[in-house]
Amino acid sequence: SLPELNDVLLMTFSISHPEDAWKFAVLTILGSVIGCALLYAVGRKGGEAFLKRRFTNERLVRIQNWYRRYGVLAVIIPSLLPPPTPFKIFVLSAGTFGISWPKFLTAVVIGRGIRYLSEAILAVVYGPAAIEFVHDNYGKIGLILAIVIAACGIVFVYARRRMRSMEA
Incomplete structure (x- = not known):
């Protein structure tokens, strides 16, 4: 899978306007949080039906137990990972399996915050050199x-x- 559009735009804008990289990162975090909030709400309302069509009952029980055991880490860890990590499934599952809204929101802000701020910093520091390296x-x-x-x-x-x- 290719990087998501938000990753590409964040890095491109951060390289082009390094003085505003932190603003681009904050806007990317905000957009991700809004999208995750919507998918979380879908999970709360009807995510179980979707998950039942996609996974066996045994697998669903294992996923639910994973959320019970690891709590917000089950959201934070995949939110840090780059594509092709299927983060949307973790978001939908968090809503379906009842991770509380404040914990979910905190987990997404922490995970996406670390990811996108790191991307912006790396783009500013290594961006032009990285582009030249890839080209060569x-x-x-x-x-x-x-x-x-x-x-x-x-x-x-x-x-x-x-x-x-x-x-x-």
Whole structure:
């Protein structure tokens, strides 16, 4: 998966206008929080039906137990991770499984705050040099990304088969 549009825009604007990078980060955080709040509300109203169509009952119980065990960390950790992490599923699940609104909001602000402020800082510090590096090494970077994606796919398939055999 490619980076989300908000990541690309944040980094591009931060490189173009480094003095305003923090403003771009704050606006990106705000936009993400608003989007997450809407999806959380959907989860509260009817997320269970969606999740039941997508996951087995055993898997839903495991996800729910995960929220009970880890609480807001179940939202903070995936909110920090870059794409292709399926963050929207975690947001919807948080609403469905009853993570309280204040805890959810705090978790999203912390996670997205760390992520987007870090991206803005890195874009300002390394942006122009990073763009030049990518331009000069485009073929090598593409090959490395392809290898990493293939390796992740192999690990995912292996882990999924192993989990299924353990469930059986």
